[in-house]
Amino acid sequence: MTVALPGQLNLDETLSWGSRSVDFFEKIEQIGEGTYGQVYMAREKATGEVVALKKVRMDNEKEGFPITAIREIKILKKLQHENVIKLKEIVTSKGPEKEDQIKPGEANKFKGSIYMVFEYMDHDLTGLSDRPGMRFSVPQIKCYMRQLLTGLHYCHVNQVLHRDIKGSNLLIDNNGNLKLADFGLARSFSSDQNGQPLTNRVITLWYRPPELLMGSTRYTPAVDMWSVGCIFAELLHGKPILPGKNETEQMQKIADLCAFPDETNWPGVSKLPFYKTLKPDRPTKRRVKDVFKSFDRHALELLERMLTLDPECRISAKDALDAEYFWTEPFPCLPSSLPKYEASHEYQTKKKRQQKRQQQEEAAKRQKTMHQAPPPHTRLPPIQQQQHIPALPLRPGPNQQAHNLVQGTQHYGNNMNRGAGGNQGRAPGSGRPPHGGSNLGGGYGPNWVVSGGGGGYGGPVGGYTAPNMGPQAGRGYGAPPSAGGRVSQGVPYGGMGGNRGPSVGGCAQQFGSMNGGVSQQTGYGGQPYMQQPTAQYVDIDGAYANASNSGFPPPSPHRPDYRQQPH
Numbered sequence: 001m002t003v004a005l006p007g008q009l010n011l012d013e014t015l016s017w018g019s020r021s022v023d024f025f026e027k028i029e030q031i032g033e034g035t036y037g038q039v040y041m042a043r044e045k046a047t048g049e050v051v052a053l054k055k056v057r058m059d060n061e062k063e064g065f066p067i068t069a070i071r072e073i074k075i076l077k078k079l080q081h082e083n084v085i086k087l088k089e090i091v092t093s094k095g096p097e098k099e100d101q102i103k104p105g106e107a108n109k110f111k112g113s114i115y116m117v118f119e120y121m122d123h124d125l126t127g128l129s130d131r132p133g134m135r136f137s138v139p140q141i142k143c144y145m146r147q148l149l150t151g152l153h154y155c156h157v158n159q160v161l162h163r164d165i166k167g168s169n170l171l172i173d174n175n176g177n178l179k180l181a182d183f184g185l186a187r188s189f190s191s192d193q194n195g196q197p198l199t200n201r202v203i204t205l206w207y208r209p210p211e212l213l214m215g216s217t218r219y220t221p222a223v224d225m226w227s228v229g230c231i232f233a234e235l236l237h238g239k240p241i242l243p244g245k246n247e248t249e250q251m252q253k254i255a256d257l258c259a260f261p262d263e264t265n266w267p268g269v270s271k272l273p274f275y276k277t278l279k280p281d282r283p284t285k286r287r288v289k290d291v292f293k294s295f296d297r298h299a300l301e302l303l304e305r306m307l308t309l310d311p312e313c314r315i316s317a318k319d320a321l322d323a324e325y326f327w328t329e330p331f332p333c334l335p336s337s338l339p340k341y342e343a344s345h346e347y348q349t350k351k352k353r354q355q356k357r358q359q360q361e362e363a364a365k366r367q368k369t370m371h372q373a374p375p376p377h378t379r380l381p382p383i384q385q386q387q388h389i390p391a392l393p394l395r396p397g398p399n400q401q402a403h404n405l406v407q408g409t410q411h412y413g414n415n416m417n418r419g420a421g422g423n424q425g426r427a428p429g430s431g432r433p434p435h436g437g438s439n440l441g442g443g444y445g446p447n448w449v450v451s452g453g454g455g456g457y458g459g460p461v462g463g464y465t466a467p468n469m470g471p472q473a474g475r476g477y478g479a480p481p482s483a484g485g486r487v488s489q490g491v492p493y494g495g496m497g498g499n500r501g502p503s504v505g506g507c508a509q510q511f512g513s514m515n516g517g518v519s520q521q522t523g524y525g526g527q528p529y530m531q532q533p534t535a536q537y538v539d540i541d542g543a544y545a546n547a548s549n550s551g552f553p554p555p556s557p558h559r560p561d562y563r564q565q566p567h
């Protein structure tokens with residue numbers, strides 16, 4: 001298989017793709033159940049390499065090859081990054097397999113299956129979190145969050161919206177590496193800006209942002225950042241924060257936590273199609289800092305900026321990576337320093353839980369005792385706040401050349417240094433063009449720690465510093481945060497929108513001042529990312545309403561019905 005160099009588009013038609021049979025692999029066990037098939041842990045017979053096989057069943061004559069699979073393959077071929085799952089190959093099966101339940105007499109109708117072959121990951125975040133007694137430390141949460149944001153920043157810079165960020169789509173291996181997976185709902189957004197509207201029936205309900213719930217069909221990478229905010233709070237809080245049962249309840253939950261949006265905190269919101277329908281009768285108040293008062297100041301500050309109602313003012317992945325949270329103690333730990341766990345995928349942990357529940361019920365019946373309800377399930381256990389995993393001293397880096405820009409794809413290379421140049425902000429690539437003269441933002445890579453002389457940018461770049469070195473030893477910004485340097489000057493996501501400038505750019509403050517007077521992040525100066533839908537999109541909403549009434553299964557937080565026809 002031809003693989004593009006890191007950061008380059010994989011434009012080669014890989015002749016071998018699809019030419020091999022699944023028989024080259026031996027299935028070990030099922031590790032996932034997706035909308036269009038199962039996911040298996042498998043071993044390549046010739047090499048012994050363990051992989052994940054995601055099956056796409058082809059025997060549904062009506063729908064043909066699912067559009068989600070086509071998108072996933074197309075997009076994954078383009079994306080090459082250490083925080084994005086690697087699609088290695090496509091293999092096929094021509095006839096029915098053991099697990100295909102073919103009705104008698106229908107074997108000749110069987111269209112065969114296609115499998116995506118992925119690198120194998122030991123866990124997904126939901127499965128890992130659900131392990132009994134699982135405790136994530138703060139450095140571990142920071143480590144996962146930073147990898148999540150790095151992968152997402154890469155996607156956004158390469159003009160890909162993920163549109164289904166949730167714990168079960170964040171895969172983690174036993175080296176602590178986190179990768180974004182399941183690009184079945186993803187899409188490229190560059191050509192969409194002036195073209196067709198996008199469906200708002202994307203993103204699993206609990207992680208779906210208010211603009212989609214309100215029916216926007218012109219949206220931006222900010223949709224993914226809302227989901228990231230939900231995951232972040234979930235990791236710290238110990239359970240999902242907005243578990244709505246349907247769209248209306250989901251918006252109510254958002255309003256209870258973040259206040260219902262209005263023209264002061266989100267100009268233009270009242271024109272969104274479902275605004276009036278979803279508007280609550282009672283007044284609401286933003287309560288993020290009350291509800292999550294146990295979070296430390298920097299975590300809360302970052303969360304506020306992720307859960308900002310107005311998508312234009314919501315923090316970008318790039319700016320989130322630059323947030324104080326990641327640059328104050330305890331620092332994110334090195335992925336490789338994380339403990340290794342027995343494999344845990346959501347599918348398996350759910351199954352184990354079900355089995356346990358059944359056993360308990362049977363035992364209870366046998367003993368003829370009073371039925372005891374199992375303890376309420378929280379998807380994540382409480383956080384042990386001060387567990388010591390070697391913290392990494394981090395410091396903004398001076399002269400990283402981590403940029404490759406080939407054919408519109410930007411790659412975030414081998415160094416995880418913040419900022420660049422003089423007393424610019426700490427955001428990657430602020431004002432400094434990467435190789436090739438583009439003014440796209442800079443990048444974060446896997447090696448995040450910078451050593452070298454203290455004080456300001458321009459110091460030498462080195463490898464990892466000693467784990468116990470304090471932050472002061474390596475830090476030192478060219479300008480204090482208040483000097484206004486931290487806001488990046490680059491174009492955030494390719495051709496979309498204007499520069500994210502230091503001016504407020506019309507973003508109203510949404511959450512009052514934080515303790516200590518942390519200033520609120522500003523929005524995108526200049527052109528907004530998101531245009532309000534106009535009458536021409538009403539059809540879409542009509543279609544959506546009709547679709548929900550005819551033939552779409554009822555929405556569920558885990559398996560919403562949007563996958564039928566994503567745009």
Ligand SMILES: Nc1ncnc2c1ncn2[C@@H]1O[C@H](COP(=O)(O)OP(=O)(O)OP(=O)(O)O)[C@@H](O)[C@H]1O
Binds near residue numbers: 032034036052124127
């Ligand atoms: N490369 C992989 N390595 C290990 N496990 C994987 C891998 N890919 C997927 N899985 C497991 O399978 C599950 C389902 O995978 P995925 O989300 O890609 O399938 P899907 O059909 O798109 O699912 P869904 O319909 O839930 O979105 C994941 O949550 C994960 O637990």
